[in-house]
Amino acid sequence: MRHTRGVEIRELQPHEADRAVELWAECGLTRPWNDPHADLARALGGANSTVLAAVRGEELVGTAMVGHDGHRGWVYYLAVAPGRRRDGVGRCLMEACEQWLRDRGAPKVQLMVRQGNAAVVEFYAALGYTDQGTITLGRFLDPELEARRRMGSER
Numbered sequence: 001m002r003h004t005r006g007v008e009i010r011e012l013q014p015h016e017a018d019r020a021v022e023l024w025a026e027c028g029l030t031r032p033w034n035d036p037h038a039d040l041a042r043a044l045g046g047a048n049s050t051v052l053a054a055v056r057g058e059e060l061v062g063t064a065m066v067g068h069d070g071h072r073g074w075v076y077y078l079a080v081a082p083g084r085r086r087d088g089v090g091r092c093l094m095e096a097c098e099q100w101l102r103d104r105g106a107p108k109v110q111l112m113v114r115q116g117n118a119a120v121v122e123f124y125a126a127l128g129y130t131d132q133g134t135i136t137l138g139r140f141l142d143p144e145l146e147a148r149r150r151m152g153s154e155r
């Protein structure tokens with residue numbers, strides 16, 4: 001698909017799922033109340049979502065999950081391997097997500113940044129992303145999962 005300095009961006013293959021989840025853990029993106037394997041399987045199996053992979057030869061160096069609701073596109077699990085950062089891979093993954101959304105007619109792209117990960121806002125700012133002035137509210141539909149999340153985030 002797209003290339004930057006020997007890195008190819010294409011859809012993640014199912015056999016790369018374990019490595020992708022390892023990468024998310026290395027990048028601090030997993031949480032005890034979310035099953036990343038289930039998230040990944042849902043995104044790969046969904047009609048309006050996918051996971052993009054950045055690969056250098058056989059090495060998975062980055063990922064981004066992308067999906068849309070018709071209007072808004074969302075990006076999750078943007079991750080670049082710690083040893084492969086500041087080389088344009090994150091930018092290339094975001095551009096590939098944007099193109100994936102454009103190709104499907106979604107006019108907007110947005111994403112959530114966890115409190116405590118403010119450093120990444122500079123990266124997104126370099127790509128033209130701005131604060132949309134919204135607060136995200138949510139809860140798990142399963143009360144047990146909601147209780148786990150509350151306990152985990154209060155730790």
Ligand SMILES: CC(C)(COP(=O)(O)OP(=O)(O)OC[C@H]1O[C@@H](n2cnc3c(N)ncnc32)[C@H](O)[C@@H]1OP(=O)(O)O)[C@@H](O)C(=O)NCCC(=O)NCCS
Pocket residue numbers: 027028029077078079080081084085086087088089090091092111112113114117119120122123124126127
């Ligand atoms: C955020 C992340 C994906 C960036 O990937 P990357 O490959 O290092 O980013 P790039 O090299 O493409 O950088 C693109 C631009 O952002 C800037 N940038 C990247 N990381 C930055 C940082 N930590 N602080 C400030 N600016 C940064 C770069 O200078 C670059 O600008 P330039 O091209 O004009 O020089 C990577 O740091 C990462 O995986 N972080 C941990 C996971 C994470 O927080 N994901 C986002 C969850 S919301």
